[in-house]
Amino acid sequence: MKKILMMLLITTTLSLSATNLKYNETRNDVKDLSGVTYSDISGNVTNDANTTTNQEVRLFEKNEDIEVVTWSKFSNGKYVKADTLEIANDFESNNSNYEVIAGVNGDYFLADQTVNANVIYGNRVIKPNNHIKYQALEIDMNGNKVKNHVTTTSSSKILITIFDNNDSAYYYDQIKGINNPVLYDNETTVISNSIKLLDTEIQYYTLTNSKIHVIGSHLYVEGTATLGFQSSGYVIATKNKEIINIIENKNIIVQNEISNVQKNNMLIGYDSLIMEKGIIKEFEEIKGQSESNNKSRHPRTGFGYDINGNIKLITVDGRNPGVSNGVNLREFAQIMKSYGIVEGYNLDGGGSTQAVARIDNKLQMVNNPSDNPFRKVGNALLFVKRKHNIKANLTNVDGLINITVNGDTSITKLNILVNGVEKEYNFGDKIEFLLPLNRKSVVSVNVVYNDNGITKKGLIKNYYLESTKIDIPDKPGVNVEHKYVNNNLTITLNYKDPNKLISDIRVKIVGLDKELPALIQSAEKRQTTFENVEIRNEDELIIIVKYSDGTISEKEYIVIIKEKISNNNIYVYILIVIFAILVSALPFFLIKKRKRLQ
Known part of the structure; x- marks a missing residue:
């Protein structure tokens, strides 16, 4: 009976706790900011313990003409932290087709990077991975939720994108990695080690005015392609005629991309999902930074979606007793819910909580951050408008x-x-x-x-x-045979190529750095001969096959040299054989001679 009463007491307490959580608006000054509705709000929130505190809220809601971007600032070629107002102004200075209407601070940050994956406007992958405790949300430029990423996968492939100064893209494709020592036709690499390649057919473009951010094996470089090789910085080395025709004085991005994020989408890292399907989560369900942080009152920044999937940005000021005390995460979720949000995300808060808006055609900080001077943050989530709708x-x-x-x-x-x-x-x-x-x-x-x-x-x-792929037959392989006589090495290559996919084959002796084309002998055979070469046993050859689609494959072949027999050795061998025959026949002659004597 005691157990039943105890369970009833717990259930009643939980029920009362849920009932106590509420929010009351006392003031709401609404402004129309050219496609964004900005609400400057005062209110009070009552928490699970039935304690009521005053709060100052900033809410941004957008119409369909407004787009959503994430952005981080670079200064003197390096990623830097900046307050949200500085980040918003920096976005405008780098993207003349847009003006920022409103925005809030974004993800947690470290000294030189955000804590979680950071993919900003223009497919710029500034950081590819999340912290183990947190996640990142993929959004499109309408602010729609695309996918939640617990983990992200950074591609080992290096891709190049070429733009004009209007950010109109001219070219996009994979290149042959970093500091690749050999380039074939139509190949491109990026050089970071100041070593110029020997191939005279390579064209070089140094990236000037560069933005560079390297995290482990992840590379992000952006700059202007200037003809010529400079020993400092990053250099594009290419034998791709299409690139050569368009690259000079264009803007370039070279980077590892995230393989499971769609092009033109962005990633914003977040602390926790605090409300889902209109249901506010319990503290122990929220996870994020820590349960103690979840339960504590702090300034808060977040965003969320209403029942129609429209994104809203929201901040609550704090650390200003009697004016705006700050909220715990359940209180924050209750305020979100009061303004139509059914799926709420908590971003970096505390001294980072900042809200900016364009009022009277000037961007300004519209909340009262607890840190003054304003704290430098890692990125921002912005509502932006095209100058041409x-x-x-x-x-x-x-x-x-x-x-x-x-x-x-x-x-x-x-x-x-x-x-x-x-x-x-x-x-x-x-x-x-x-x-x-x-x-x-x-x-x-x-x-x-x-x-x-x-x-x-x-x-x-x-x-x-x-474009949709057409069916392409498998590319033929090549069988290799060799013959080494009198210091002449002949390589014979046999293959089946009914679709005529092989356009060229070359053979390279690695140790001697010699390379020759294999000449056609028949429809399924090519051959080349290296004259007067000293080949040792197990020397390495590279068979370089170029196909009609421009791709290249390389096959390693090890030369096994059988012991060579010179003419002199042959004579000695014959004498030894004759001598052996005579010796074996000698007893027969001696026996025959004895019989004659008898």
């Missing part, structure tokens, strides 16, 4: 591209870039074309407008695509 939609059906645009009817011209090739269209024209097969492609959609008599171009969106 045009949106594009692209469909890709088996490589057939169709683009539609809508919005600002004062724009009369569109500029479409497909892998760097430009074409202009009138607004309202049908825009349809085929992508090149079997390659990465980038399509950039831009507006053309007049600015005080000067024709300018404004980016709408870059689309990173691959």
